[in-house]
Amino acid sequence: MLYRTAGQFKTSYRADQALFPVRQDAILLGLVLILTWVIFPLTASEFAFQTLLIPILIYALAAMGLNILTGFAGQLSLGTGAFMGVGAYACYKLITIFPWMNPVVAILLSGVFSAGIGVAFGIPSLRIKGFYLAIATLAAQFFLVWLFEKWSWLYNDNASGAIQVPNIETLGVWVAGPQAASITQYYVVLIVVTLMTVLCINLTRGTLGRTWKATRDMDIAAELIGINLMRSKLTAFAISSYVVGVSGALFVFMWRGAAEPNLFDIQLSFRVLFIAIIGGLGSIMGNYLGAILIVGLPVVLNTLPATFGLPISSATVEHLNIMIVGALIIFFLIIEPHGLNQLWRLIREKLIIWPFPH
Amino acid sequence: QELYVPNLAYRTGPFAATGIPLMNGQADYMAMLNARDGGIGGAKLNFEECETGYSTEKGVECYEKTKGRAIVTQPWSTGITLQVLPKTNVDEIPILAPGYGFSPMADGKVFQWAYNTPAGYWDAASMILQYLDGQGGLDGKKIAFLHLDHPYGKEPLPLLEKKAGEMGFELVPIPVGLKEMQNQSAQWLQIRRERPDYVVMWGWGAMNAGAITEAVKTKFPMENMVGVWWSGHDADLKIVGADGAGYKSISWSFPNADAPVMADIKTHVVDAGNSQSNEEEMAGVFYSRGIVISAILAEAIRVAQEEYGTAEIDASQLRWGLENIDMSEARIEELGLTGMVPPFSTSCANHTGHSGGWMLEWDGEKFVKVSDLLSADLEDYQGLIGEKAQEYADANAPWPVNEGCEG
Amino acid sequence: MADAAAGKAPLLEVNNIEVIYNHVILVLKGVSLTVREGGITALLGGNGAGKTTTLKAISNLLHSERGEVTKGTILYRGERVAHLDPAALVKKGVIQVMEGRHCFEHLTVEENLLTGAYTRGDGKAAIEADLEMVYTYFPRLKERRKSQAGYTSGGEQQMCAIGRALMSRPETILLDEPSMGLAPQLVEQIFEIVRAVNEGEGVSFLLAEQNTNVALRYAHTGYILESGRVVMEGSAESLRENPDVKEFYLGMSEEGRKSFRDVRSYRRRKRWLA
Amino acid sequence: MYDYVIQPFVEMVEAPDFLLQVLWEGLVSGILYALIALGFVLIFRSSRIFNFAQGIMVVFAALTLVGLHAMGVPAWIAVAATLFVMFLLAVAIERVVLRPLVGQPDIILFMATIGITLFLIGLGEIIFGGENKVMITEELGIPTGDFVLEPWGGLLILQHLDITVVVVATLLVGALLAFLNYTRMGRAIRALGDDHQAALSVGISLQTIWVLVWFIAGIIALVTGIAWGARAGVSFALEVIAYKALPVLMLGGLESITGAIIGGLMIGILEKLFEIYWGQPFLGGNTETWFAFVLALIVLLFRPQGLFGERIIERV
Amino acid sequence: MEMRNITLRFGGVVAIQDISFDIREGEIRAIIGPNGAGKSSMLNIISGFYTASEGEILFRGAPRPAMKPYEVARTGVARTFQNIALFEGMTVLDNVMTGRLTHMHSGILSQALWWGGAQREEVANREIVEKVIDFLEIQAIRKTPVGRLPYGLKKRVELARALAAEPTLLLLDEPMAGMNVEEKEDMSRFILDVNDEFGTTIVLIEHDMGVVMDLSDRVVVMDYGKKIGDGPPDEVRANQDVIDAYLGVPHE
Numbered sequence A: 001m002l003y004r005t006a007g008q009f010k011t012s013y014r015a016d017q018a019l020f021p022v023r024q025d026a027i028l029l030g031l032v033l034i035l036t037w038v039i040f041p042l043t044a045s046e047f048a049f050q051t052l053l054i055p056i057l058i059y060a061l062a063a064m065g066l067n068i069l070t071g072f073a074g075q076l077s078l079g080t081g082a083f084m085g086v087g088a089y090a091c092y093k094l095i096t097i098f099p100w101m102n103p104v105v106a107i108l109l110s111g112v113f114s115a116g117i118g119v120a121f122g123i124p125s126l127r128i129k130g131f132y133l134a135i136a137t138l139a140a141q142f143f144l145v146w147l148f149e150k151w152s153w154l155y156n157d158n159a160s161g162a163i164q165v166p167n168i169e170t171l172g173v174w175v176a177g178p179q180a181a182s183i184t185q186y187y188v189v190l191i192v193v194t195l196m197t198v199l200c201i202n203l204t205r206g207t208l209g210r211t212w213k214a215t216r217d218m219d220i221a222a223e224l225i226g227i228n229l230m231r232s233k234l235t236a237f238a239i240s241s242y243v244v245g246v247s248g249a250l251f252v253f254m255w256r257g258a259a260e261p262n263l264f265d266i267q268l269s270f271r272v273l274f275i276a277i278i279g280g281l282g283s284i285m286g287n288y289l290g291a292i293l294i295v296g297l298p299v300v301l302n303t304l305p306a307t308f309g310l311p312i313s314s315a316t317v318e319h320l321n322i323m324i325v326g327a328l329i330i331f332f333l334i335i336e337p338h339g340l341n342q343l344w345r346l347i348r349e350k351l352i353i354w355p356f357p358h
Numbered sequence B: 001q002e003l004y005v006p007n008l009a010y011r012t013g014p015f016a017a018t019g020i021p022l023m024n025g026q027a028d029y030m031a032m033l034n035a036r037d038g039g040i041g042g043a044k045l046n047f048e049e050c051e052t053g054y055s056t057e058k059g060v061e062c063y064e065k066t067k068g069r070a071i072v073t074q075p076w077s078t079g080i081t082l083q084v085l086p087k088t089n090v091d092e093i094p095i096l097a098p099g100y101g102f103s104p105m106a107d108g109k110v111f112q113w114a115y116n117t118p119a120g121y122w123d124a125a126s127m128i129l130q131y132l133d134g135q136g137g138l139d140g141k142k143i144a145f146l147h148l149d150h151p152y153g154k155e156p157l158p159l160l161e162k163k164a165g166e167m168g169f170e171l172v173p174i175p176v177g178l179k180e181m182q183n184q185s186a187q188w189l190q191i192r193r194e195r196p197d198y199v200v201m202w203g204w205g206a207m208n209a210g211a212i213t214e215a216v217k218t219k220f221p222m223e224n225m226v227g228v229w230w231s232g233h234d235a236d237l238k239i240v241g242a243d244g245a246g247y248k249s250i251s252w253s254f255p256n257a258d259a260p261v262m263a264d265i266k267t268h269v270v271d272a273g274n275s276q277s278n279e280e281e282m283a284g285v286f287y288s289r290g291i292v293i294s295a296i297l298a299e300a301i302r303v304a305q306e307e308y309g310t311a312e313i314d315a316s317q318l319r320w321g322l323e324n325i326d327m328s329e330a331r332i333e334e335l336g337l338t339g340m341v342p343p344f345s346t347s348c349a350n351h352t353g354h355s356g357g358w359m360l361e362w363d364g365e366k367f368v369k370v371s372d373l374l375s376a377d378l379e380d381y382q383g384l385i386g387e388k389a390q391e392y393a394d395a396n397a398p399w400p401v402n403e404g405c406e407g
Numbered sequence C: 001m002a003d004a005a006a007g008k009a010p011l012l013e014v015n016n017i018e019v020i021y022n023h024v025i026l027v028l029k030g031v032s033l034t035v036r037e038g039g040i041t042a043l044l045g046g047n048g049a050g051k052t053t054t055l056k057a058i059s060n061l062l063h064s065e066r067g068e069v070t071k072g073t074i075l076y077r078g079e080r081v082a083h084l085d086p087a088a089l090v091k092k093g094v095i096q097v098m099e100g101r102h103c104f105e106h107l108t109v110e111e112n113l114l115t116g117a118y119t120r121g122d123g124k125a126a127i128e129a130d131l132e133m134v135y136t137y138f139p140r141l142k143e144r145r146k147s148q149a150g151y152t153s154g155g156e157q158q159m160c161a162i163g164r165a166l167m168s169r170p171e172t173i174l175l176d177e178p179s180m181g182l183a184p185q186l187v188e189q190i191f192e193i194v195r196a197v198n199e200g201e202g203v204s205f206l207l208a209e210q211n212t213n214v215a216l217r218y219a220h221t222g223y224i225l226e227s228g229r230v231v232m233e234g235s236a237e238s239l240r241e242n243p244d245v246k247e248f249y250l251g252m253s254e255e256g257r258k259s260f261r262d263v264r265s266y267r268r269r270k271r272w273l274a
Numbered sequence D: 001m002y003d004y005v006i007q008p009f010v011e012m013v014e015a016p017d018f019l020l021q022v023l024w025e026g027l028v029s030g031i032l033y034a035l036i037a038l039g040f041v042l043i044f045r046s047s048r049i050f051n052f053a054q055g056i057m058v059v060f061a062a063l064t065l066v067g068l069h070a071m072g073v074p075a076w077i078a079v080a081a082t083l084f085v086m087f088l089l090a091v092a093i094e095r096v097v098l099r100p101l102v103g104q105p106d107i108i109l110f111m112a113t114i115g116i117t118l119f120l121i122g123l124g125e126i127i128f129g130g131e132n133k134v135m136i137t138e139e140l141g142i143p144t145g146d147f148v149l150e151p152w153g154g155l156l157i158l159q160h161l162d163i164t165v166v167v168v169a170t171l172l173v174g175a176l177l178a179f180l181n182y183t184r185m186g187r188a189i190r191a192l193g194d195d196h197q198a199a200l201s202v203g204i205s206l207q208t209i210w211v212l213v214w215f216i217a218g219i220i221a222l223v224t225g226i227a228w229g230a231r232a233g234v235s236f237a238l239e240v241i242a243y244k245a246l247p248v249l250m251l252g253g254l255e256s257i258t259g260a261i262i263g264g265l266m267i268g269i270l271e272k273l274f275e276i277y278w279g280q281p282f283l284g285g286n287t288e289t290w291f292a293f294v295l296a297l298i299v300l301l302f303r304p305q306g307l308f309g310e311r312i313i314e315r316v
Numbered sequence E: 001m002e003m004r005n006i007t008l009r010f011g012g013v014v015a016i017q018d019i020s021f022d023i024r025e026g027e028i029r030a031i032i033g034p035n036g037a038g039k040s041s042m043l044n045i046i047s048g049f050y051t052a053s054e055g056e057i058l059f060r061g062a063p064r065p066a067m068k069p070y071e072v073a074r075t076g077v078a079r080t081f082q083n084i085a086l087f088e089g090m091t092v093l094d095n096v097m098t099g100r101l102t103h104m105h106s107g108i109l110s111q112a113l114w115w116g117g118a119q120r121e122e123v124a125n126r127e128i129v130e131k132v133i134d135f136l137e138i139q140a141i142r143k144t145p146v147g148r149l150p151y152g153l154k155k156r157v158e159l160a161r162a163l164a165a166e167p168t169l170l171l172l173d174e175p176m177a178g179m180n181v182e183e184k185e186d187m188s189r190f191i192l193d194v195n196d197e198f199g200t201t202i203v204l205i206e207h208d209m210g211v212v213m214d215l216s217d218r219v220v221v222m223d224y225g226k227k228i229g230d231g232p233p234d235e236v237r238a239n240q241d242v243i244d245a246y247l248g249v250p251h252e
């Protein structure tokens, strides 16, 4: 009876298109917002900020970017890691060339670069489909990482070949670099991620979103009903890469503090893909659920043996960890191939008809 | 009473093969101290491992997890070291990166919290060149520098480039991508085309075995191939066995089965069933290196305890300890590390110690020493250290520098 | 003809089954039916009535669509078959021809037919002989034997699918909408073949069909399914004479067949909206 | 211009023995790529599953073999036992992973194989540890010497091992092709790839076929593992070479055995040539990390289904 | 619209051979013929999915230049498909809304911001779509994902999507396949009403002779790529070629 939609009538199309047509959902969202904006920052430890809160937000954003491309527009990409890299390197160059630039502005700008490169690598998608396209995006993945390694201008000719985030001060607080406090970085990330989420939701529920979904579900039919496939696919690549690029910039500037080229390796792409898929392709909220699971799970697993005082060596824990994550991925795919988001929807459907089984 | 000295170990991932013996050596030595002496100065050592799999990401996570109580952090990869380096400055925890990390860390004035005892990569490069020079001069020769395409592999490049000009040899850098470690035929074809007089190798993990097997296959004369200390792992050479005879590696550690410390480890750790190692591994170079690394840390703890008169030292007290290690011959004997590590000492400005090292050679079954103790030509790169350290500090401004220490 | 079949033993019995998709969507709400040996049984009903679902429940193909039988039993020759996998069922002689043809696009027509003989162990010669038999039923297939099935026309694909089923030497064929999208001539032709196979080889058919008119002409008995329930059953003649069937399934009212142009009111009973 | 375009060819002509060596090395790595790709193709054909776990299966097979031998099992018995383990693995994967996921979208199954990869990495490291191990080349009776030829007064080294690999791979491919095209099982495998549901409906047992196919992929993995292991030792780092199979597949076509072979050879040889004559002199080396992908990408622009892939049937 | 000497080949296969016919404004034009005759291919040519190997298409008297399918759609041609081509991952409402895409033009930025232009456009188009939904009586399934719908309803949603585009030319490829008589009656009604109310020109492919004969104004008969008959229904029904090739036994 708690979750009951009956009786909430909509009287205008506008109301029907509201983000949360169901009152309970709006309340739930309010709770989540209070948690993330007030309660977490007040209570979280340094460890929680660094290993849970900040990375979960950043990974969720990256997955959201990927989800636009893969979940909404149906173009499977395995090059997310490299596009995050483009965002990160672009941000690094912006900050070092224009030291006066506001870091948030720099982060938002750096997405533009990855969007450009995303479009360039998206062009083959007009002809190549499915797994062939996925492998083709690997060309971007490997080529870009190679470029990060070889093009020393990108990392200002540092001897180590890595980029290091300098200390950046804005409005009297350190927002990036080793001097910055975790809580500041958390808020910066939160602001950017919230902004991006709102934009993504708007894009995916409107005309563009429908264009993408049509392209995804059946591109031939989409073209025949008047969708310009090239435009549809390329905008998906551009916007997806933009979001991914921004997340890459956040990744390095607001969390890692430094990066070497192989950080943006294929493993990163897979990680983001896991999040998107476990969360649910074609959903925005799912990315958060996926990120919580994929980022949070190993952290929790790591602390378990110590909590129970089990005498297992850390290496074994790590091996078990890998096994468990692998097994869980399979497990979640089996119980709900359409991701956590869908699981949530099913629960909701059950709640609506509760206490009747059908 | 307990001292928390965690280790960001890696026993998994593509580099596990080289990590495991090192971690075992480190852990066994600490376990031995706990069993034999009840720790150091009465304080037990908590030598917990946090598994990184050599991944920078996991490494940072481990650092964040342990930094609350830890008095030292041992990041165990150049990548992780680079990442936590600026953080340790803020968190005020010493990084101990024995024989790896960022070469300019030798400058204690700039890198107050970082230590790469007993020798750094530039020491290694300098000694290798010195040794090769001794084999008949380097003027007009050609050296192929086969290295991992990764911050670690690039470390010695600035020095090698500088020395190439000075000593008159030609340097051909040949990078090996992380994905090509197992399949280096392109690199070795290049070596065959270039016909270098020597191959100097900066390899790690699976890259070493790959390079050594390729060298044997392409019939490169093994005696003209020299590796840094991380490329001198017994297991890598065992793959080719006798065909690898003549291969050399510089090292600041050496296994000595007769050293008292080995006997102690055997009685207190191995016989008690607390070791993860085995006999074959314990006879190897890397296991002994693990022991030496732990011994250095233990020594620093002891020095700090004496200075501050407390068994439970904190991170900044340990930092003082690390700056005042004096591993003299006598002290090495006392610790039972006979012949396992060259003498060295650190100071406020000198965070490396520049211990020098021996050239080891694979005789087909094991590594043997083929040189006296070599020592690096510090003057060659003292300037370079200062310069690069300053560059780093500038890029990371505001970067607190320890003005108090001179010389 | 119908009387001949009626006397025979029940071959397949479906008792009161329920099917749920995706754990929440209840599609069949207690369907029971009987297929007699040597007969042609038609399963009729509008869109979404659950015909396909019933057939899939019998041949155990629901699993891969996240559907499951939650209640009731299915007996084949008196034996429960619900736990068998589809392959075992084919060995027992029950084979399904799926809705929408489902040929193996990249295999040639002949290879498609040969896959039908997959479960058989009676040697090459027998299979060759049956291949010839199928080609005599469907001469068109012989012409196109070497072309990839994906590029053949709809009718050819339908023939290919039926032929493929025949290759397994079945006792019972579950045939799902054989007439969909076929030219009238072909529809007749295919039903003629169904009858020929039924009479010649003694194969029993369970036939899901929209085209009530044709189906009732060839079938012996029929069931009418609506919203997951059987609402009517009986011999083909009795169904044909039933006024409701006449009006809603055959498009005839008292005055005879009406032109589509003249139908002025929407007479739908909005079954699926309920 | 001259430097980039003409000079490399001049070099090739000037040192033909070296060029031959380059081609030979390319050929051998090409064959090895192709072997991994074969495993992919087989599984893809029968189930449209893009089996990412093929790489780790190679490692797993090799580790099991070496591990069993280290426990004192004679070499050939260890091979048999390893095959049995691969069979069990195939059964387990079918039971636990594939069966519940029948009929799901491709990408879900793809993800599941990545799950399998992670699981096997963890399991393998717990059982076998992460150290580099030596392949039991001699114990298996694989020749290890080399031929040294001197064409045009130059030098050409051919490893016996490599020659063995080339021969074994050729036989394996021949056998596979015959199996797929001329047997009942082979036809069923191809049918299954086109349409699960229809295959089920004609009585093809998914279970049997999948176990069979994964087992064959396991056998291929073992052969690949022995071959690579003999070259570079056996460790988890081997897994990364599996990525090289991807452009091979793309170039050859995901469902074509012939494609896998030709694609493998093309990529092996071309990437070596490019790296030696262009990559190293002009681009700072290591172009092998991406060359194959870019090459495949360019080919795909002209033939979206790869050189030998099945034509994508697009109709409405 | 007029088709002149259209020929279409796939490799060696000739799917359509030298066919000409015309479509008059406002009429219902049926195409019939045995399976594989090339009917769908002809529709594909009209909607731009295939380009004719030879021949030309005249649109309102002027030759139509080579166009991408989406450009054709924007000239007011909408269609349904033989094997349903709905967007399975979307709800019915969204599917029908895609039909409006050719009429919606707000930019990416305004969409990202949502409030303002994009929303107004969305609401305006939603109204049109709701009218179509009402018309086809699919209100109740508005929010259902189409993947779950039964076949017949899917066909209707497809029609709704095509209608939402407010086309001038509507191409229907076997809209009544797999329906029973009652459903066919409804569908016929919709088709006639569209034709009457909006004056939409309709091209219809259908195998049910009853439907074809009752609805269409003129019929083209194709057989193996050739045209074997053209004219009003009754005339075609009596044509012996047509009976031989297609109808088989005289219907009813």
Ligand SMILES: Nc1ncnc2c1ncn2[C@@H]1O[C@H](COP(=O)(O)OP(=O)(O)OP(=O)(O)O)[C@@H](O)[C@H]1O
Pocket: C021, C022, C025, C027, C045, C046, C047, C048, C049, C050, C051, C052, C053, C054, C065, C066, C067, C099, C210, E148, E149, E150, E151, E152, E178
């Ligand atoms: N995979 C599925 N998931 C959810 N619902 C389904 C699924 N398959 C079918 N249904 C639903 O089950 C009901 C019955 O479908 P079924 O295909 O059995 O009908 P049918 O009688 O064969 O209709 P048609 O004549 O259109 O083929 C329909 O309402 C359909 O929406």
Ligand SMILES: Nc1ncnc2c1ncn2[C@@H]1O[C@H](COP(=O)(O)OP(=O)(O)OP(=O)(O)O)[C@@H](O)[C@H]1O
Pocket: C151, C152, C153, C154, C155, C181, D314, D315, E010, E013, E014, E015, E033, E034, E035, E036, E037, E038, E039, E040, E041, E042, E082
């Ligand atoms: N993309 C294609 N490639 C090759 N051949 C094709 C292609 N599309 C259609 N054909 C061939 O063209 C011929 C005509 O096909 P079409 O689909 O137009 O027939 P149809 O008249 O619509 O038949 P049906 O009534 O069965 O739908 C067939 O022989 C078919 O195999």
Ligand SMILES: [Mg+2]
Pocket: C051, C052, C053, C099, C176, C177
């Ligand atoms: Mg049906």
Ligand SMILES: [Mg+2]
Pocket: E039, E040, E041, E082, E173
């Ligand atoms: Mg057609």
